[in-house]
Amino acid sequence: MTVLIQNTCIASENSPALTSGDVLVENGTITAIGLDLAIPAGARVIDARGRILMPGMFDAHVHFREPGFETKETIATGSEAAINGGVTGVVMMPNTSPALDSPTVVASVLETARRNARIPVLTSGCITKGREGKELAALDGMRALGVRMLTDDGDTTADPALLWRAMQYAGEFGMFFASHCEVAELAGPRALNDGVTSYRLGIKGSPACAEEIIIDRDIRLAHATGAHIHIQHVSSKLGMETIRWWKSRGDVRVTAEVSPHHLLFNEEHIGDFDTHYKMNPPLRTRADNEALVQGLIEGVFDLIATDHAPHTPFEKSQDFISAPNGITGLDTALVSLYHHFVTSGVFGWDLLVKRYSAEPRRLMGLPVASIAVGEAADMVLFDPDGESTFTAEFMRSKSRNTPFLDQTLRGRVELVLLGREILLDR
Ligand SMILES: [Zn+2]
Incomplete structure (x- = not known):
């Protein structure tokens, strides 16, 4: 051709x-x-x-729900949503059912992806069996299948001793850790930020420190063990500043990502219980939006990743506390970032290409796409x-849970x- x-x-x-x-x-x-x-x-x-x-975008944080939750999304529909949004490669998170914690499950997902997806679909692997935080998953077996990113995304690996051990073990053979940062006991029902909106709606909020404590803890563990840590979906100003401080020391391998929704939206958008603004970590404040955009421009955040999290209309139409966390992102990310930031001159195409195409591929050890x-x-x-x-x-996603619906x-x-x-x- x-x-x-x-x-x-x-x-x-x-x-x-x-x-x-x-x-x-x-x-x-x-x-x-x-x-x-x-x-x-x-x-x-x-x-x-x-x-x-421009080069095709690459999303290092997506939930394709297969196996286990195919009513929300499949590898086929998720990868079509990616193509629809100009994304030509993705990394799946392992919170499927069964979780991606063994070579058997990983191999079957990769096989499904080869058959059903028209773009490269990579997968992460769990740090702990079943993401339960108790026993290490089969890290070496998953590495043999090409898994490089280890994460219990959806939850923090609560036990620091276990994470320490995983870092000492897997850090040596080129795997890295991606952290969903949250002290579960502090985060409470995880429905929204602890702030004006939680107060107004009468729901117990999750304070930003529940996230910031683990951001610091996990970078500290990486610093002590020499592992590479990647901080996922940062939502707060202090979280960004924590990463900035650690990066400025220059003695720890730390990368970080930010999601379009944390750049664009804040708790005020929730209005009266709009579950299309319910995600974890929750939307915080306008000041956090501004700090996160600054962090993206400065390079505190190496990359943009959507945390594409499909849920059925039925699930999202439940009451605000019961509705699951997350919104889809693949169909909308590139256009929404262009619309809100490039047209207004906040940043240019070069930054968008760097952070949503080049850096995520570098993180995964893939060749960078470029027009040359x-x-x-x-x-x-x-x-x-x-x-x-x-x-x-x-x-093209099977689900429609996005604040951009009909916009x-x-x-x-x-x-x-x-x-x-x-x-x-x-
Ligand atoms: Zn997460």
């Missing part, structure tokens, strides 16, 4: 300026970039005037002047090209 993308503007992590030109893709590889490239015989020609061509001659084709064509309306029909935002993913295949063509 030969595709010539004409008159496009190319985004890269290395420069805020876009470069214009034509991009030629032959048999899955970028073979030429330049002005007025000749049209090869039989090529599909795409007029991409006014469009931005000789690179494998892994690209998204984006219309900055177009619009996306996130109707139920638009979304229209600026920006549109028009085409996704991966290797020899056009995965999306709107």
Whole structure:
């Protein structure tokens, strides 16, 4: 297959300026970039005037719910939601049923992904058996299948001695730890932030320190054992500052991620019990939003990850305390980040590509996608002047639990090209 993308503007992590030109893709590889490239015989020609061509995004934190919760999402529907949002690779979290804590389960998930997904679907593995925090999972067996990220996401590994042991053991063979940070006893029912909204709604809130204590504890454990720690979905200013301080010391391998919803929303959005704003860690305050955006720009957060967490409409229509935590993110992340931050100049395409495409791949030890001659084709064509309306029909996720439901935002993913295949063509 030969595709010539004409008159496009190319985004890269290395420069805020876009470069214009034509991009030629032959048999899955970028073979030429330049002005007025000749049209090869039989090529599909795409007029991409006014469009931005960027590397495919990569999401290092998604919940695909298979095995065990296929009414919410499957590996097939989750990966289609990713493609719909311009995402060409993901890392699954292990809180499935059974949990991804053994080579047998991991192998079966990877096999399903090979069969049913059109993008690379990687998986993390549990730190402890069944994510119960009691016994170490089969770390070495999962490593042999290519698992690099270990996490009990959904919960903190409560026992620091166990995590210490895991870090000493697995840190040596190139695995790293991803921490969902939360002191369960402090977090309470985990429904929302301890603050004005919890007070107004009369629900016991989860204080930010429940998260910040574990952020510090887990980085400290990594510092002591030499392991690499990755802090997941940071929600508070003090959490960001804790990571910034540890990074400034330069003597611990720490990376961190932030989710679009923690950049964009805060507890005020909950209004009167809107469960589309219920997630864990909870939305905090406007001051936290601002600090997290600052942390993203500074590089305290290496990457953006959605924590894509599908739940059925029935589950999310329960009362605020009973409804499960989480919102979907893959269909909407790129457009919503563009709409809210790039159009207003808070940050540019270079930062978005760096934090949502390049750095997550680096974290996983994968080659970084880029629009350059000789690179494998892994690209998204984006219309900055177009619009996306996130109707139920638009979304490819099996679930619809997103605050963006039925909203229209600026920006549109028009085409996704991966290797020899056009995965999306709107
Ligand atoms: Zn989590």
